[in-house]
Amino acid sequence: MDHRKKVPAWLAALAVFILFAAEANAGPAGELPPVEIKIIAKRFEFSPKKITVRKGESGKLVVTSEDVDHGIAIDEFNIDQKIPARSTRTIEFTPDREGKFRFYCSVLCGDGHPDMEGELVVTSGQGDRASAIQVRFDDTRPGVLYVESNGELYRIDSTAKTVTQVSRAEPAPSTEPVIARKERESSKAYEPYDYRIVNVPTPKRVPHKALNLYFTHRFQQPVRQDDVPIRTEFGGLFGLDSFSVSSFGLTYGITDRFYVSAYRSPICQEGICRTIELGLGYHLLDEAGRSPIALAAYASIEGNDNFTEEFNYNLQAMVGRSVTKYVNLFFSPAVHFNSNGQGRFNPRLGEFFPLGPEAERFELGQHTGSFGMGVNARIRPTVSLLFDYTPRVGFKLGRVDAEFDRNFTRIERFRNESEAAIGFGIEKRIGRHAFSLTFSNTQTTTTSRYNSSNLVLPPSRFTIGFNLFRRLL
Numbered sequence: 001m002d003h004r005k006k007v008p009a010w011l012a013a014l015a016v017f018i019l020f021a022a023e024a025n026a027g028p029a030g031e032l033p034p035v036e037i038k039i040i041a042k043r044f045e046f047s048p049k050k051i052t053v054r055k056g057e058s059g060k061l062v063v064t065s066e067d068v069d070h071g072i073a074i075d076e077f078n079i080d081q082k083i084p085a086r087s088t089r090t091i092e093f094t095p096d097r098e099g100k101f102r103f104y105c106s107v108l109c110g111d112g113h114p115d116m117e118g119e120l121v122v123t124s125g126q127g128d129r130a131s132a133i134q135v136r137f138d139d140t141r142p143g144v145l146y147v148e149s150n151g152e153l154y155r156i157d158s159t160a161k162t163v164t165q166v167s168r169a170e171p172a173p174s175t176e177p178v179i180a181r182k183e184r185e186s187s188k189a190y191e192p193y194d195y196r197i198v199n200v201p202t203p204k205r206v207p208h209k210a211l212n213l214y215f216t217h218r219f220q221q222p223v224r225q226d227d228v229p230i231r232t233e234f235g236g237l238f239g240l241d242s243f244s245v246s247s248f249g250l251t252y253g254i255t256d257r258f259y260v261s262a263y264r265s266p267i268c269q270e271g272i273c274r275t276i277e278l279g280l281g282y283h284l285l286d287e288a289g290r291s292p293i294a295l296a297a298y299a300s301i302e303g304n305d306n307f308t309e310e311f312n313y314n315l316q317a318m319v320g321r322s323v324t325k326y327v328n329l330f331f332s333p334a335v336h337f338n339s340n341g342q343g344r345f346n347p348r349l350g351e352f353f354p355l356g357p358e359a360e361r362f363e364l365g366q367h368t369g370s371f372g373m374g375v376n377a378r379i380r381p382t383v384s385l386l387f388d389y390t391p392r393v394g395f396k397l398g399r400v401d402a403e404f405d406r407n408f409t410r411i412e413r414f415r416n417e418s419e420a421a422i423g424f425g426i427e428k429r430i431g432r433h434a435f436s437l438t439f440s441n442t443q444t445t446t447t448s449r450y451n452s453s454n455l456v457l458p459p460s461r462f463t464i465g466f467n468l469f470r471r472l473l
Contacts, residue, residue, distance in 0.1 A: 034057075034058035034059050034060045034092060035053060035054075035057060035058070035059045035060070036059075036060045036062055037051050037053070037059060037060065037061055037062065038062045038063075038064070039051070039061060039062065039063045039064070039072070040063075040064055040066055041063055041064065041065045041066065041070040041072065041083055041105065041116075042065070042066040042067050042070075043067055043068065043109055043110050043112065043116075044105075044109065044110060044112030044113060044115055044116040045116060046072075046103070046105075046116065046117070046118040048118070049117075049118040049119065050118060050119045050121065051118070051119075051120055051121070052120075052121045052122075052123060053095055053120070053121075053122055053123070054095075054122070054123055054124070055095055055096065055097065055098050055122050055123065055124060056094065056095070056096065057094070057095075058092065058093075058094045059092070059093055059094065059095070060090055060091070060092050061079075061090070061091040061092075061093070062088060062089075062090050063081070063083050063088065063089055063090075063091065064083070064087070064088040065083040065084065065085055065086060065087060065088075066086065067085065067086070068085050068109050068110070069082065069083065069084055069085050069107050069109065070082075070083045070105050070107055070109050070116075071083060071105055071106030071107035071288070072091070072103055072104075072105065072106065073103065073104055073105075073106035074093075074101055074102075074103045074120060075101075075102075076097070076101045077093050077095060077101070079091055079093060079103075080106050080290070081106075082106070082107055083107075095120075095122040097122065098122050098123060098124060099121075099122055100119055100120070100121050100122075101119070101120045101121075101122065102117055102118075102119060102120075103117065103118050103119070103120050104116060104117035104118075105117070105288070106288050107286075107288060108205065108286040108288050110207075113286075113288065114192050114287075114322065114325065115192075115325070142159070143157060143158040143159040144156070144157050144158070144159075145158075146166075153165070153166050154166070192322075192328060192376070192378070193320070193328050193376040193384065194376075194427060194429070194434045194436070194467070194469055195212070195214065195251070195469060196214075196436075196467060197330060197374035197375070197376060197386050197387070197388040197423070198374070198386050198387070198388050198423030198424065198425050198436070198438045198440055198467070199372070199388055199390065199421050199423050199440060199442065199445060199450040199451075200330060200332050200372035200373070200374045200388040200390060200450070201298070201316070201318050201332055201372070201447075202318055202320055202328075202330050202332075202376075203283065203294040203295055203296035203318040203319060203320045203330075204294075204296075204320075205256070205257070205283045205286070205296075206251050206252070206253040206259035206281070206283070207253050207256060208253045208254075208255050208256045209252075209253055209473060210251075210252070210253045210471055210473055211250065211251075211252050211253075211471070211472045211473040212250065212251045212252075212469065212470070212471050212472065213248070213249075213250060213469070213470045213471075213472055214248065214249045214250070214251070214263070214467070214468070214469055215246070215247070215248045215249075215467070215468040215469075215470075216246070216247045216248070216445045216465065216466075216467050216468075217244060217245070217246045217247075217465050217466050217467075217468075218244060218245050218438075218440065218442070218443040218445070218463055218465035219242050219243070219244045219463045219464050219465060220242045220243045220244060220245070220443065220455065220463060221242030221243075221463065222441075222455075222457060222461040222462060222463050223439070223461075223462055223463065223464060242463075244465075245265070245266060245267050245443045246266065247263065247264060247265040247266065247267075247445050247446075248263070248264060249261060249262055249263030249264065249277075250262050250263075251281075256283070257282055257283040257284075258280070258281070258282050258283075259280075259281045259282075259283075260278075260279070260280055260281075261277075261278070261279040261280075261281065261300070262276070262277070262278055262279075263276070263277040263279075263445075263446060264276050264277075264306075265277075265444065265445060265446050265449075267443060267444060267454065269454065270344075270345065271310075271340075271344040271345040271397075272304065272444070272449065272454070273304050273305055274304065274305055274306050275302050275303065275304055275446050275449075276302070276303055276306055276307040277300050277301070277302045277446045277447060278300060278301055278307070279298055279299060279300030279301070279314075279447070280298070280299055280300070281296055281297065281298040281299075282296065282297050282298075283295075283296045284296060284297060287320065287321065287322060292321065293319055293320060293321045294319070294320040294321070295317065295318070295319055295320075296317070296318045297315075297316070297317055297318075298314070298315075298316045298317075298318065298447070299313075299314065299315050299316070300313070300314045300316075300447050301313055301314075302314070302446055302447070302448055310341060310342060310344060311338065311341070312336060312337060312338040312339050312341055312448050313336070313337040313338060314334055314335070314336050314337070314447040314448050315334065315335050315337075316332060316333070316334035316335075316447060317332065317333055317334070318330070318332045319331045319332070326377060326378040326379075327375065327376070327377045327378070328375065328376045328377075329373075329374075329375055330372075330373065330374045330375070330376070330388075331371070331372070331373050332371075332372035332373070333369070333370070333371050333372070334369070334370050334372070334447065334451075335367070335368075335369055336367060336368040336369070336370065336395075336447070336448040336451075337367050338366060338367065339366070339367060339368040339394075339395050339397075339448050340364050340365060340366050340367075340368075340395040341366065343363070343364075343366075345364055345395070345397065345400075346362070346363055346364050346400075347362065347400045347402070347414050352402060352411050354409075354410045354411070355410070355411050358412060358413045362413065362414040364395050364396075364400070364416055365394050365395040366394075366395060367394050367395060368392055368393070368394040368395045368396070368448065368451070369392065369393045369394050370390050370391070370392045370393075370451035371390065371391050371392070372388060372389075372390040372450075372451065373388065373389055373390070374386070374387055374388030374389065375387050375388075376427075382428060382429045382430065383426065383427065383428055383429075384426070384427045384429075385424075385425075385426055385427075386423070386424055386425045386426065386427055386436060386438070387423070387424045388421075388422070388423050388424075389420065389421070389422045389423075390420055390421045390422075390450065390451040390452075391420050392420060392451050392452060396416065396418035396452055397418060397444070397449060397451075397452035397453075397454060398416055398417050398418025398419065398452060398453070398456050399416075399417045399418075399456045400414050400415070400416055400417075401414065401415050401417055402414055402415075403415055417456050418452055418453070418456065419441060419452065419453040419456055419457060419458055419459070420451065420452065420453070420459075421440065421441060421442040421444075421450055421451050421452055421453055422440065422441055422459050423438055423439060423440035423441070423442075423462075424438070424439055424440075425437050425438035425439055425440075425467075427467075432470060432471035433469070433470050433471075434467075434468070434469040434470075435466065435467070435468055435469075436466060436467040436468075437464075437466055438464070438465045438466055438467060439462040439463070439464060439465070440462060440463060440465060441453040441455065441457035441458070441459065441461055441462055441463070442454055442455065442457075443455060443463070443465075
């Protein structure tokens with residue numbers, strides 16, 4: 001039995017009329033006008049995502065932004081055009097090679113910006129345009145078909161006896177029934193990375209008027225301890241029964257590039273106690289268009305005892321670079337001035353007696369240079385694996401141990417025991433919310449302290465913790 005749809009004769013004639021009308025616009029042979037292709041740009045997609053043109057045939061991309069500023073770039077054809085919010089721009093080009101080429105948004109438009117891309121297919125220049133006519137039936141709406149020619153899409157409704165030129169953004173005919181669903185925020189866009197990896201910050205932009213809450217939690221006891229039976233550690237839930245430190249902060253976007261931040265850590269130990277950090281940041285570059293990296297700068301002041309004493313100062317750069325669509329690398333060098341101000345981490349020599357000449361001259365240094373680096377690797381659209389590591393020079397936060405002479409009658413020297421901060425974890429993002437389960441050897445999270453393990457734990461010993469991020473506005 002033949003199940004093919006029967007098309008009324010008048011409808012077939014109408015389709016042929018559209019075909020000849022399109023061909024009539026071409027003019028004399030050899031003087032074909034450019035093929036016009038309309039593209040809609042909106043967060044965070046192009047519609048259509050795939051466009052097809054012929055090699056050597058002039059074309060026009062008519063691109064319209066439906067919301068914010070966007071851009072369209074095709075590197076192989078030297079196309080990079082900004083599309084201002086709610087406006088249209090036309091790009092004329094003639095493809096000189098066959099193949100499949102990526103086009104993408106070249107202006108940062110939000111958290112889902114890295115995934116806003118599509119494909120340009122350039123086919124052989126042989127044949128005429130008539131062969132490019134496509135007719136598609138809509139199985140969900142009887143009597144409706146779509147005819148596509150010369151980059152234009154027409155909807156023919158035999159029931160209403162109408163012919164309408166439609167936007168390519170209109171959903172294509174589908175064989176599946178349309179079911180209305182309430183779209184979750186997380187399905188609209190997902191963030192490629194958060195404002196921190198585990199301890200190291202990233203150049204993620206703080207949008208204009210965005211108010212963000214950041215919360216970190218670190219337990220004290222390592223998951224595994226030397227010479228402690230597994231049964232004993234299981235009884236303590238691998239450190240979850242130990243003391244913990246909860247720190248929190250806020251950031252606010254003054255503009256799309258400039259932001260302010262405030263952060264507080266309640267840690268109280270030698271040289272550190274109830275630290276408040278106030279900072280300013282500026283987003284310099286986005287990894288889009290002609291910039292190969294994302295870049296931000298940050299400056300802050302930290303003060304102990306709720307910002308009343310023992311101040312130190314930080315200058316930091318944050319660099320990000322995508323290696324693939326799923327992997328981002330980061331480098332965050334920083335200078336921490338007065339990180340050992342007033343020598344507050346130096347041993348109090350008056351408490352030790354007697355001291356040898358070398359011990360009396362012992363100092364830890366005053367300033368620190370740190371070189372945070374890390375990676376965010378997405379394994380699912382909203383799930384990432386995290387890793388970071390921060391080597392340091394200059395003053396290194398840790399523990400000072402005294403070394404006695406052979407007869408234990410005099411302290412010959414002091415030794416600074418310090419370990420660079422290292423961390424790994426897994427991150428889950430849901431809309432404006434991000435949660436990271438972390439494993440790190442440090443509890444300190446302010447800019448001048450996250451680079452060192454305040455617990456003096458080696459890289460093989462980690463404590464459990466988490467980072468929680470929430471955009472409030």
